[in-house]
Amino acid sequence: MNDLVEIVGLTKAYDARNIAVNNMTLTLPKGRIIGLLGPNGSGKTTLIKMMNGLLVPTQGSIKINGHFPGAETKARVAYLPDKTYLNHSQKVSELLVFYQDFYQDFEIDKAKKMLENLGIDPSSKMKTLSKGTKEKVQLILVMSRNADLYILDEPIAGVDPAARDYILKTIINNYNPEASIILATHLIGDIESVLDEVIFLRYGQLVLYNSVDNIREQQGKSVDAYFREVFAC
Amino acid sequence: MAWELDSDRPIYAQLVERIQMQIISGYYPPGGKLPSVRDLATEAAVNPNTMQKAFAELERSGLIITQRTSGRTVTEDIGMIGEIKQELAKEHLKDFIEKMKELGITKEEILSLISESVN
Numbered sequence: 001m002n003d004l005v006e007i008v009g010l011t012k013a014y015d016a017r018n019i020a021v022n023n024m025t026l027t028l029p030k031g032r033i034i035g036l037l038g039p040n041g042s043g044k045t046t047l048i049k050m051m052n053g054l055l056v057p058t059q060g061s062i063k064i065n066g067h068f069p070g071a072e073t074k075a076r077v078a079y080l081p082d083k084t085y086l087n088h089s090q091k092v093s094e095l096l097v098f099y100q101d102f103y104q105d106f107e108i109d110k111a112k113k114m115l116e117n118l119g120i121d122p123s124s125k126m127k128t129l130s131k132g133t134k135e136k137v138q139l140i141l142v143m144s145r146n147a148d149l150y151i152l153d154e155p156i157a158g159v160d161p162a163a164r165d166y167i168l169k170t171i172i173n174n175y176n177p178e179a180s181i182i183l184a185t186h187l188i189g190d191i192e193s194v195l196d197e198v199i200f201l202r203y204g205q206l207v208l209y210n211s212v213d214n215i216r217e218q219q220g221k222s223v224d225a226y227f228r229e230v231f232a233c
Numbered sequence: 234m235a236w237e238l239d240s241d242r243p244i245y246a247q248l249v250e251r252i253q254m255q256i257i258s259g260y261y262p263p264g265g266k267l268p269s270v271r272d273l274a275t276e277a278a279v280n281p282n283t284m285q286k287a288f289a290e291l292e293r294s295g296l297i298i299t300q301r302t303s304g305r306t307v308t309e310d311i312g313m314i315g316e317i318k319q320e321l322a323k324e325h326l327k328d329f330i331e332k333m334k335e336l337g338i339t340k341e342e343i344l345s346l347i348s349e350s351v352n
Contacts, residue, residue: 031282032282033280033282165235165278168278169275169278172271172274172275172278172279172280172281173271173275175271175274175280175281189240192240193238193244193278193279193280193283194278194279194280195280196280196282196283212243212244212280212283213243213244213245213246213283214243216240216241216242216243216244217243220241221240221241222240222241224240225240225241
């Protein structure tokens with residue numbers, strides 16, 4: 001079965017007027033790097049939270065590898081939220097052990113190697129690290145898991161261009177045909193060439209799901225430029 | 234280090250062009266080994282599936298050969314490489330001559346300009 005994520009008629013309505021995700025139907029295959037794009041408030045984070053079992057749908061369903069979000073999927077989904085949830089008074093080395101404890105699929109040696117490559121001292125406390133370095137640490141922790149689905153919410157937003165390049169190369173290098181990565185971001189131009197496909201969301205609804213190359217071919221412009229056209233204010 | 238790619242054209246087509254150029258220029262010599270899809274994708278900073286698509290296209294054209302045990306190599310058919318080189322050269326010439334015509338430069342002027350530049 002090549003379908004990794006099956007979304008059917010998915011709706012999350014907070015009340016009659018606040019419908020964050022509206023009747024979404026979408027199937028995502030394995031082995032893809034997919035961009036989740038849309039203006040603020042378009043439902044990206046709500047969708048991501050439902051995939052992670054942090055929110056419950058009002059209607060419809062999500063299945064990851066055939067399972068509804070729950071303990072089983074949480075063991076196979078690696079989530080990098082846009083706001084850190086890690087304990088800042090802990091040292092990086094302590095976080096490595098924490099992750100190892102928590103996740104069976106965590107490859108601690110891989111993480112250590114990446115930290116070494118970036119010159120990050122494992123004995124540093126998170127709170128002493130710069131914003132960019134913190135983001136790199138969090139990404140390393142998530143990418144060192146051997147998951148079926150990686151969900152990265154704005155992984156490159158607060159970092160300098162060189163760090164962005166490193167993060168994107170790490171993502172490319174970690175590519176695994178059995179897993180997929182969903183990358184939610186506003187920095188479309190920066191990551192376009194790393195994406196297989198993109199999802200455009202607006203007002204909680206699916207506007208399009210297509211490959212980067214198809215969009216460039218059909219529209220004669222980059223996905224970034226096409227996005228600006230579709231979502232022009 | 235990432236390859237410079239136009240943002241308004243499909244990526245895989247540009248990858249095909251670039252690798253083709255590297256083969257024709259001898260950067261990857263006839264019979265020579267090519268890097269893996271993953272390594273080249275990382276170097277180019279593009280999606281591995283897209284790089285795979287480019288490789289598949291080059292295999293289809295016969296420029297690249299996949300051997301089960303030893304990975305991908307450039308064809309040893311120097312004739313084929315030479316033909317593609319000629320075709321690309323002609324395309325560039327065509328563009329150049331059209332531009333010269335637009336400028337109103339005569340055939341004789343074109344020839345003497347080229348002679349000057351090449352020497």
